[in-house]
Amino acid sequence: MNAAAVVHWSEGGQQVVSDATGVFGLTWLLIALPLLGAVVLLLGGRRTNSFGPLLATALVGVAFLLGLVQFLQMVGEPAADRSFAQSLFTWAPIGDFSVDVGFQLDPLSMAFVLLVTFVGGLVHVYSLGYMANDPDRRRFFGYLNLFVASMLLLVLASNYVLVYVGWEGVGLASYLLIGFWNAKAEYATAAKKAFVMNRVGDIGMSLAIMLMVTTFGTTAFSGVFSGVEQASSGVVLAMGLLLLLAATGKSAQLPLQAWLGDAMAGPTPVSALIHAATMVTAGVYLIVRSNPIFDLSDGARLAVVLVGVLTLLFGAFVGTAKDDIKKALAASTMSQIGYMILAAGLGPAGYAFAIFHLLTHGFFKAGLFLGAGSVMHGMDDEVNMRRYGGLRKAMPITFITFFVGYLAIIGIPPFAGFFSKDKIIEAALADNVWLGVAAILGAGITAFYMSRVVFMTFFGEQRWADDVHPHESPRSMTVPMVLLGIGSVVLGYVLYSGSRIVLWLEPVVGPEEEHELGIPVLAITAIIIAVTLVGVAIAYSMYLRKPVPVQAPLGTVVTRAARQDFYQDAFNESVFMRPGQYLTRFLVFFDNRVIDGFVNGSAALIGGGSARLRRWQTGFVRSYALSMLAGAVLVVGVLVLVRL
């Protein structure tokens, strides 16, 4: 739609962004298809009850196929020509400033398109079974479609404003889906909490956009990235930190991580899709996408690294203490995204690995969540792992797929997670020894808590209640799980071999920076695997060799703290919520009593003055004469005074 090829700077050299033609010209359809589904389902009312869910699933499927076609087409292009721009219309033109509704399809967004549509499609299919008996499932599928559309908009947008639109859109979808069963008051609260905390992060996004417009006069990626070199270092640092703030909100990183655990209130497919595979990784996408900004600011990258490493440990510790299977997985998600953020913070050395881990994680974590959903499905929505045990016989497919995901996440070769996590840890070690140590420690804890989950759920004696009859889930649910399981097995190697992922992303994030490692790579891998096995062993000794009590033991101080998410909610409550409530209450009082009181008080004062003055009107003619004489003195006095 726009002028022909314009130049897009990237550290890797010249990247040509060409006008989207051919199949790339259909990029807008990627978003439009699920959006259409959402509109039809949400506005169509009860009429669409019968075919709505299927339609929604089909539309996402079509989008996936379209993405696949585009991918194949893109693979055929030379590496430098893999970026395509499409501008639909000008959204807000004001003087020299203007925002287009425009998309940029390049290797990075392509990866996300495939992830989102594939996992999204599978989750849709899964949901057909999982939500089969929910009276509101039409709405559910509408929301899911809305989410997919927003997520695609987020990753396809060619400027930050449009990213922000998608950003908020996924937030809204997340809110709607977390609160899908809002008849339960806590669920509604959880949804609200997620939305509000996300909005806190959005402050960063808004401010970053303002800063960009002020600095560059545009928010388009091309414009911002080409101008960023000339911007002052303070501005670049500020932009980086603001984008990081946005990322922490969406990706549940410290200090805005508190919502994710509660978000498990949503139906499990939602947790799989939104709160594991896609939306929560948007922060990683944002940082990687903004790589020209982070490349230029060591300070911003340091902040990113710190957030990542702290969150990965935090999430890991929390994960060890949770008895709720979904919450344990949520903590794990938090921790794994910590890895990604950490990688992204390492700069050119880590961008590709962040995305790598993001993709593999998308598969195995989605699979794990779907597995958990399957378990819950068979266990009458019981989420407490202390009430599980020995389920591997009752639901073999679920067990196998779950176990594959488990192996992937703890990083056992050759499962997917092994490759991606290993790369991150290597990069971290190369950057700073302590970072590496923390990352390796995190891997160990990951192994421990994930083993704990697997052991408590599928191994050991049965601990479920008498009236529960575990059974395998229907085909619609198991097929997606199997597909994701396959992905968890092969995706790592596929992307790793020949540095495929690195090369694929090179046009966007630049070439991988070679890092110097003091010790051989194999040694590191060995150490990591060793630590992982130690974690598994500890879990084995604690949860498989000893019976798991149905009532959770009190535990140590640390355990208790971890169970409470290290008192993050208590902290938020006492530092923000309570004072906020007091402030609000005070201001309401202030408004009613002081401001309005002042107004009403003035009125009363005038009224009172009137009543008092009125008493001068005594009805005695002599008093009136007196006031007249007083007036005479006044009048003549004023006249005389003027002459003085």
Added chain:
Amino acid sequence: MNDFPVLSILGLLPFAAAVVVGFLPHGRELLAKQIALVVSLVMLALTVAMAISFEPNAAEPFQFVEKTPWIEQFGISYALGVDGIALVLIAMAVSLGPVVILAGWNDADDNERHRPQTYFALLLALLGTIVFVFAATDLFLFYVAFEVMLIPVYFLIGMFGRGQRTYAAVKFLLYSLFGGLLLLAALIGLYVVSARELGTGTFDWTLLAGMPIDPDTQKILFAGFFFAFAVKAPMVPVHTWLPDAAASATPATSTLLVGVLDKVATFAMLRMVIPIFPDASEWAAPFVVTLAVISIVYGALVAIGQTDMYRLIAYTSVSHFGFIILGIFAFTEIGGSGSVVYMVAHGLSTAALFLVAGFLVKRRGSSLIPSFGGVQRVAPLLAGFFLVAGLSSLAMPGLASFVGELTVLIGSYQRWPVAAVIAVIGIVLSSLYVLIMYQRVAQGPETENVKGMRDAVPREVVVFAPILALTLAVGIFPKPVFDVVNPAIERTYSFLQVAPVEPEVPVGDVTTDGAATDGEDS
């Protein structure tokens, strides 16, 4: 353009209809409503026709100009005309006309004291004054419309309101009069100054705008104008009339009052305050911006603490008006255009909120938030409306307010970064007040209170649909609005001395979407 006096007809038609409707005998209530609806639709058609033949980039400031001498001794004329800003706001107001009439269809039916005829006559009269107030290019005529506007609202609140309607009506009127009379004093001062500067005194905007006035005088006159508009807008700390008025008025009245009428103030800041008192505007801008930011945060915080839906919505408006004023006083084109879009968006979102809240309140008989709970279980459609209205209020992308809020923030950040940074807190607070209200009203288990509540009836759907459509239209494709507004904003700020804000690192020529030429030739 042509000689067809479209603005006069647009303004006078509802008055004529109001007289007819007001004098309809008992028993003809339905006819009254129908006339009102038809007239409002005719107005809408006229406005659409006007908008189509409007030329955004015309050289002269006003189009559809009409001018007849009125009080020649004082250079007062009956002068009408619209620029882009006025056109957009008239369009917004007139679009809400049929919506509001339909929404208030049964509002006056069970009123023991007063007849529906009166209700609809007052609504029509209000619509008429609104047209005049936006279309007047003579300041005196503007003032007349500005004050006359109070009368129908006053009666609408006092006659057809609920609760403390008398208190609210009187408070509204006195507040407005207080501001209005100071405005009158300032207006007279301006006239006297114009007589000195131009030889003959005048109230003609085209002569007054950009007229040299010595700075001290400007400051005094500015104070008079600004105070009146701050009361109307409403800004903290002169806002307390609004919650009372909104809590007592019918939703239809509140919609027009908050959604449209209060825009007069922000409109007048752009139309009058800045072009006529540019120096004083620059001088006072830090103060105004501070107040605006206080309004944003304060309004939102107090909104969070409200237990009455109507009052809550009123306080959200205080917050939103803070954004609008912040945008205006950013003195950047982005901020200015953004604030106009925000005005439109706020009109729509407030309309949606008030009207949907009204549907709920009508069913429940109470506007207190705790008297609801779990509405979604019994009336999912209504709850959905409510949520969408709320999202519109919290500036969800895709909806109109987002466009306004984002551009306002960008525009104000360019000039007043600190203010913009504080104002951004408003977006968190807005999600709090909207979602808390939605949660308490619509979510959670179905409560005794809402048992048997009927879901939205077709009339309500018809009321909500156009608002939603407009909100989405402006949210997704705001360009037509910007195209119309931009030239007017540019003209407005051309009176100022402040340097336009230039990007530090201009990269306009290499963007894919930011090219300066995009607006015209794509």
Added chain:
Amino acid sequence: MIELLAATPQTSTGEAVAFWCLAPIAVGAAVMILLSRKAVHSALWMATTMIVLAVLFIMQGGIFLGVVQVVVYTGAVMMLFLFVLMLVGVDASDSFVETLRAQRVAGILLGAGFGVLLMAAVSRATFPEAVGVGAANDAAGGHVEAIAEAIFTRYVFTFEVVSIVLITAAVGAMALTHKERLTPRRPQPEQSVDRIRSAHPTPHPSPGVYAQHNAVDTPALLPDGTASEASVPDELRRQGTVRYTELEAANRRADEDGERE
């Protein structure tokens, strides 16, 4: 005499002596108006002041005015005052207890303040040489002629308008005091004839006779114990303030109840 007093612009010693004798009298009499308990005394002090003022007028060349002052003011107006005083009770005397709080103190203070302002103004004015009315008189051919000329030429319209004031006074006094008769006064013979023809040739019983109270509003009791309405003045009956005995009141209530049923 006329020349002596009127024509001199400057005050002669004689005038000064006269002034210093008369002025204290005028002030004293004026003060006495305020201090006299009885209104009629005040009126007399008032007359005193007026006469003194008449002399002062004459001393300043206002001979005609002085005469008018005595004739019209002291003669007619003061008599009117006295007449009305007689009408409302010549003995009536004011209580000297001030009922309005602080009225007297405030009045005197304000009066003093006002007086100071006035006199300060007069004292600060620097008057030119007094001209005297002599020249004006001479121009017209004499004092009375001068006044006459002013009245009948320059101020003739005003003079005629003054007549309106007088007419107003007359009409007003009539309106407030004259009661119009609706029916011609009936001659006494006719009244006595009517009396004999009526049911009550004898005088009505006087109120209170045979009743508990001897007051006008208590009706007389007839021998049968009922009250005689005729014994109370019509006025009271109309006002409904007739005081019945308890027994009678009870009977009446019973009657009324009966009627209602």
Added chain:
Amino acid sequence: MNPENYLYLSSILFVIGAVGVLVRRNAIVVFMCIELMLNASNLAFVSFARLNGNIDGQVVAFFVMVVAAAEVVIGLAIIVTIFRTRRSASVDDPNLLKL
């Protein structure tokens, strides 16, 4: 002697009259005090006539006497009317109209 002395006298009489209006309760006396004020004014007029050599001052004084006479008639008529109704000539008694 200085002719201004007449003005001092006039001022004093005027003030005494004014104070009399404030402190006396009998309507007729109050009214007399007002007449005293008018008389004081007349004295001022006559004195100024002499100071300025303009006979008009005396003419005014003459008219004032006529007008005052008429005023007295009306005033006394009003007082008499009130007296007939209330049996009192005190200006303090009629005070139904207040507040």
Added chain:
Amino acid sequence: MMPHLADGFTSPTFEYQLLAPMLIVFGGAIVGVLVEAFTPRGPRRTVQVALGLVTLVVAFVVLLAVTRPKLGDLAASGTVAIDGPAVFFQGTILVLALLSFLLFVERGVDSAGDAFTPSGATIPGSASERELVAARVSQTEVWPLALFSVGGMMLFVASNDLLTFFVALEVMSLPLYLLVGLARRRRLLSQEAALKYFLLGSFSSAFLLFGSAFLFGYSGSISFTGIYDSLSSGVGLDPLLLIGTGMVAIGLFFKVGAVPFHSWVPDVYQGAPTPVTAFMAAATKVAAFGAMLRIFYVALGDYDWNWRPMFWVVTILTIVVGSILAITQTDIKRMLAYSSVAQAGFILTGVTAASDSGLSSTMFYLVAYGFATIGAFALVTLVRDGTSEATHLSRWAGLGRRSPIIAAVLSLFLLSFAGIPLTSGFIGKFLVFEAAVNGGATPLVIVGAIFSAVAAFFYVRVIVLMYFSDPPDDAPSLALPGAATTLAVAVCAAGTVALGVVPGPVIDLAQEAAAFIR
């Protein structure tokens, strides 16, 4: 001596064309007195009514047809100035008087007759009073008295020397003292009002007269022209000028009801028969302001920097106290009385401008105010409790539903008082404020604006009562107005709207007329 006198006597000139309107009114009044004396009681009232109305109409016609074309001259040897303002004010007074007379005529609203007692001489509540009521006698002296007063007002605004000024004041006032005491209902209040008005009025006249003496002493002349001429010369006598200015002002402040000389206003307005109240509130105010403008603009025209501070103080006091006091009133007549005090303050704002625009704006305001005031008081006569007017505000609750037209028209007048656009009051306020700002009295305008809002409160309170409250159980009856009242109210309402919507012609008139001659 006689021959001498004959020699020096020059016949006074009498410009009949200029004086004709006044002469007609006075003549009509004198004929009225004769009618009083010689016409039998039966047709007497009819004759008086006809005579009164015809006199006013004829005077108005003559004023427009004969006097107006000739204006700009002194008349009657310079004692009267028939200039633009004089003719404008005389015309206004005649029109307002005519409207008030229509209320005098009305017998339809009170079952017993018109608003006046059948006989002022009877004791209230006495048998003889009842007898007279039963016979439907009326006190027809009201008519010539009112005409006298009208004539006095016309002379008051035209008088060009201190003597005529004083005499006109008395001609205007004396009949009013009497009229106030002649109410049919609540006669005790009426008589009390008359006594208060009379005593305080005479008191203020004495001040005015004393001040006149000092002005005369300062200038050596009683003509306004003479005073003006001497302003520059008599430096040593300045203190006299100060005292004179102040005390003359006091007399006029009293007449217009400015604070602190206002205390009579509420009592007298409440006690007087309502038609008389309307007459006083409208016409007297016009006359008093007319005279005030003349003396301060003509005689003291170049002295304004000296008297303006005094006006500032009084204006502010008047606006503030009038507005504030009206808030707590519970009687509608008293409320309107305080409103008229506050309005006097706004008019004074215009006077303070001391310029031609101050003059013309004041003129316009007075016309606007006059119409609205007469209209408002006319409506007060219509709401009745049994026999007398229901003036307590609580009795007016819910009137909007019971009688939409009365309520609507009253609201119109109240909104006009409050200065809401599209009513005459707004234009009036705009004009005086404009004049004041132009004349450098901006602070006054700000005070005026602020207290306009306070004043609006009590006007609005009545509207609230009428429309937003429920009527009391024993709601007062609503009298059906007769033709006369209807006509008066209609004219007032039409005037109020017309002056608000198309004020141009009247502003033109006022501006053209706004030139005093000296």
